[in-house]
Amino acid sequence: MNKYFKTLNINGLGPLTQEDFIELNKICSKVLSNKSSSKKNRCFICKKQNKPYCNSHTIPQFILKNIAKNGELLTTQIFNKTPFSKPISGLNNTQTFHKICTDCDKKTFKDYENPDAYDKIPSQNILKQIALKSYISRSYKHQKELKLGYYAKNNIQQNADYLRLVQLEYELNVCNYNYQSNNKKANFVLKNINNDEVLFKIQYFKTLDYVVPYALQSHFIILFDFNDEPLANTFDISDINAKDDIILCIFPLKTKSIIIAFDYLGNSLYDNFFTTLNTLTLDEQLSIINYLVFLYCEDIYFNNNIDDKIKKDENLIKFANSQQKVGAKSFDVLFLSEKKYEEERLKEILNSHNINNYKTIPNLLGKKYAINARCL
Ligand SMILES: [Zn+2]
Numbered sequence: 172m173n174k175y176f177k178t179l180n181i182n183g184l185g186p187l188t189q190e191d192f193i194e195l196n197k198i199c200s201k202v203l204s205n206k207s208s209s210k211k212n213r214c215f216i217c218k219k220q221n222k223p224y225c226n227s228h229t230i231p232q233f234i235l236k237n238i239a240k241n242g243e244l245l246t247t248q249i250f251n252k253t254p255f256s257k258p259i260s261g262l263n264n265t266q267t268f269h270k271i272c273t274d275c276d277k278k279t280f281k282d283y284e285n286p287d288a289y290d291k292i293p294s295q296n297i298l299k300q301i302a303l304k305s306y307i308s309r310s311y312k313h314q315k316e317l318k319l320g321y322y323a324k325n326n327i328q329q330n331a332d333y334l335r336l337v338q339l340e341y342e343l344n345v346c347n348y349n350y351q352s353n354n355k356k357a358n359f360v361l362k363n364i365n366n367d368e369v370l371f372k373i374q375y376f377k378t379l380d381y382v383v384p385y386a387l388q389s390h391f392i393i394l395f396d397f398n399d400e401p402l403a404n405t406f407d408i409s410d411i412n413a414k415d416d417i418i419l420c421i422f423p424l425k426t427k428s429i430i431i432a433f434d435y436l437g438n439s440l441y442d443n444f445f446t447t448l449n450t451l452t453l454d455e456q457l458s459i460i461n462y463l464v465f466l467y468c469e470d471i472y473f474n475n476n477i478d479d480k481i482k483k484d485e486n487l488i489k490f491a492n493s494q495q496k497v498g499a500k501s502f503d504v505l506f507l508s509e510k511k512y513e514e515e516r517l518k519e520i521l522n523s524h525n526i527n528n529y530k531t532i533p534n535l536l537g538k539k540y541a542i543n544a545r546c547l
Contacts, residue, residue: 187253196256202322203315215307216275216361224269225276229308230388230422230472231284235265237423238386238542240475247471250488266388266470268311279364280304289378289422289429298371298433299364302418305390306357313350320346356413374417374445375432377456381541383428384474387421391467394524396444401517403440414438421464421536430460430536457536462529465490474542481540486532 186192213220228235235244239262248258260266271279282288283300293301320343327336363370392403392415403415414435422429434441448456464471465487481487533540 186255192254198322199256199319202318212272214272214275215270215310215357216279217272219272222272222274225271225273226263226267226269227271227276227304227308229266229268229304229470230386231280232262233284233286234386234422234424235262235472237382237425238384238472238474243475244386245473245475245477247469249473249477249482252488260472265472266308268308270307270311286424289424292373292376293431295369295371298373298418298431299360301388301420301431302371302390303357303360303364305388305418306353306360309390310350310353310357313346313353316346317343317350352413356416359413369436371418371433372436373431373433374441375430375448375456375460377430377453379428379430379457379536379538380426381428381538382423382426383421383536384423384477384540384542385421385464385535386423386472387419387464387468387470389464389468389470390416390418391463393417393441393444393463393467393526395521395526397447397526399521399525399527402444415440417441419460419463419468421460423542428536430457432460454534454537458534459526459529461534461536462526462532465532466524476542478540481533481535484533490532 186195212222212224214222214224238244242262244260244262244265246256246258246260248254248256251258280300280303282294283297283304288294288297320339324336324339324343327339360370394402396402415438417432417434420429420431422431432445448459451459
């Protein structure tokens with residue numbers, strides 16, 4: 172581990188040497204398993220204390236099983252030239268979190284964890300359950316990042332690197348904002364989980380008659396539409412609308428796959444985007460959705476047989492490694508004046524998030540990349 176803790180940089184590249192890789196993973200497991208600093212177990216759903224946490228899966232395990240090989244999946248670290256962790260994930264650890272008691276985990280999500288639920292368009296209950304799980308899972312992820320960030324801040328050598336400290340402080344703020352905001356959103360959905368209130372509307376639903384090679388359940392905001400016009404605000408954290416999320420699921424099932432995209436009822440931000448998307452050919456629709464996945468999401472889980480050519484695809488590598496800088500002031504432009512800075516930043520982000528570049532990466536949702544069940 173170098174003295175600047177650059178390898179604990181949430182936005183940066185991973186360790187450059189094998190030695191640093193081992194050291195980083197040692198530190199992470201030490202910091203994250205530090206029980207003395209963790210509060211008493213309090214279930215996020217029933218709010219009862221001292222109940223053991225369940226090993227909750229974000230993407231239901233029955234879905235992950237459809238693409239796992241020998242109980243294992245690959246993570247996006249396969250695209251990272253300097254990975255933070257091993258690119259293989261066992262079924263029992265894939266996007267799991269510990270914030271809910273076993274009773275609540277069993278009871279609250281039973282509609283969407285039922286494989287028979289996907290023969291028809293998902294019900295409002297299923298959408299609420301997906302959203303709740305995604306928000307709690309993301310809050311857990313940021314909670315872990317905060318722990319690591321504070322550890323780095325407390326252990327970084329004072330005066331070693333002033334800029335690194337400032338940057339770390341900034342990352343901690345963004346992380347803390349994301350942690351709080353996911354908690355708030357989770358509590359909002361939780362309040363309505365068992366009532367008849369309609370919270371969400373489906374923007375896209377498609378059943379494919381083949382099994383796609385990756386699974387995903389994530390929420391994000393789409394920055395630009397097909398005409399390069401900005402959609403959601405990401406420049407000013409204090410002004411981000413919590414209801415700007417689009418929630419996207421790619422669920423490979425036994426013999427078919429389901430794609431669901433939904434957002435909040437009353438939020439019209441993405442209506443035109445999805446109206447346009449729905450007028451395109453199926454191949455183009457899938458290609459654009461696949462592009463959104465790589466552009467905006469980190470937690471993508473792949474079937475082990477994924478082609479080596481895909482792993483080496485330069486554009487996929489670039490997207491998988493780039494982080495969405497929500498409200499972030501990129502360090503190299505920090506000292507520009509505000510107006511100049513915003514212009515520069517808009518140009519830079521439009522360039523890197525232009526939806527019309529969707530053809531530059533292989534469309535892994537296309538039939539060509541379908542999993543042959545006999546190979547599993
Ligand atoms: Zn509970």
